[in-house]
Amino acid sequence: MSRMLVWLRSDLRLADNPLFHFSTSPESLLCVFVLDDAWLDPLPGLEASRIGSARLRFLWESLIALRGELLKRGSDLLVRIGTPAEAVAELAETHDIDEVRVRADAGWEERQASVRLAERLGKQVTLTCHDGGTLLDETSLPMEVEDIPASFSAFRRKVERRWTIPVAAPAPVTLPGWPANAPRGFPSLGKVCDRAAAWAPDARAGFAFAGGEASARARLEHYLWESGAVADYKQTRNGLAGADFSTRLSPWLAHGCLSARQVHDEVRAWEARHGANESSYWVIFELLWRDYFHWAARQEGASLFGGRELPAPDEDFRAWCDGRTGVPFVDAAMRELSATGWLSNRARQNAASFLVRHLSGDWRLGAAWFEHCLIDYDVASNWGNWRYLAGVGRDARPRALDVHDQAGRYDPDGNYAALWAPAVAAHGEGP
Ligand SMILES: Cc1cc2nc3c(=O)[nH]c(=O)nc-3n(C[C@H](O)[C@H](O)[C@H](O)COP(=O)(O)OP(=O)(O)OC[C@H]3O[C@@H](n4cnc5c(N)ncnc54)[C@H](O)[C@@H]3O)c2cc1C
Structure with a gap:
């Protein structure tokens, strides 16, 4: 029996999240999200933080929703603000954790943070990085990450030759208990950033995103089953204004309130009922673009950002x-x-x-x-x-x-x- 810490980043969901699937249930589970305080600092020359009000608000909504789901299952969530690897290492030390789990993110900085955490944790604590959120895992790719082709078309041709996407796993019904004396909860969004707390989209958007797994599922349900808009996706996807010209699932996919496999399963279920067409295929095709960029970013590392310092804006x-x-x-x-x-x-x-x-x-x-x-x-x-x-x-x-x-x-x-x-x-x- 181990004392486990799950470090959540862009995977704010319980369903189809490998971080919450245990072959042997740990004795206790500490679930942690750390808002990187560097995201709140202005970017050099831009006078804008890396995370703007709209995303910060959606993130907070997603965290609140996730905490609700964790509490229902006997667990909880702790949100900190600071340097993520440092904050997680300190919590692991204080609460005598013996295993830390985290998603194997695509971003260079996130991967570097995992490396720094591994160094900080020392040999007594195991750090495991898990794939998740994409259609394919690293082991089911038909090539090594170093060999991801330069073009999307070449990638797609290779992938589609051996096209088996695992079914999304259901959310756990119950979770291991919270470690004794461990802190819980998080600061109010207003304390982090007043502007984000007060942020609301312009009414002309004709659509409002709300963070969290339940909102993600509701949007998927609406797009496929209620509006049936998916039937014409290929023809409408280049639209500019309106609620249903495209799936609008991107915020939930980006924060991990929804996995690509959950979308894939639902599209296949829709196809089983209504028949597959070019449009339903095209939603999967776009998710494959997302996978391609994910794996390409893993291959590219820091060079994804183009090197050198940003020039001053003119x-x-x-x-x-x-x-x-x-x-x-x-x-x-x-x-x-x-x-x-x-x-x-x-x-x-x-x-x-x-x-x-x-x-x-x-x-x-x-x-x-x-x-x-x-x-x-x-x-x-x-x-x-x-x-x-x-x-x-x-x-x-x-x-x-x-x-x-x-x-x-x-x-x-x-x-x-x-x-x-x-x-x-x-x-x-x-x-
Ligand atoms: C300059 C630029 C920047 C972009 N930045 C982002 C970003 O930060 N985050 C992001 O999720 N998408 C980004 N995209 C891709 C794309 O524009 C959005 O994913 C899409 O518009 C989101 O709307 P939707 O959910 O209705 O997409 P749909 O058309 O309904 O597609 C379904 C899903 O497929 C994926 N997808 C679709 N197109 C692309 C694409 N070109 N690349 C990668 N994934 C795709 C998304 O996850 C999307 O939610 C960017 C595109 C451009 C041209």
């Missing part, structure tokens, strides 16, 4: 962030991003391409700004997509979107531009 970059470029389609996207913490894939692509190709901006500044704003920020997907659009690193080739052409195609009547940037739409350039 006036063009600031105008891009604020939605003041004068191009209605781009300004609408950037204002929606700031006001809601979310953006459609089509708008993300155009905003990113405009910064890199039209303004000759540094893609790393753009990725850092998205990191600040997005509720669904995921290190591998964000930095991977930015690299892809900037045409750097793996699969490097020039990629440029003509935003005027794109606006004409995806916002032909200018409704999206008028929704988020009415004055620019009335007087700015282009369609």
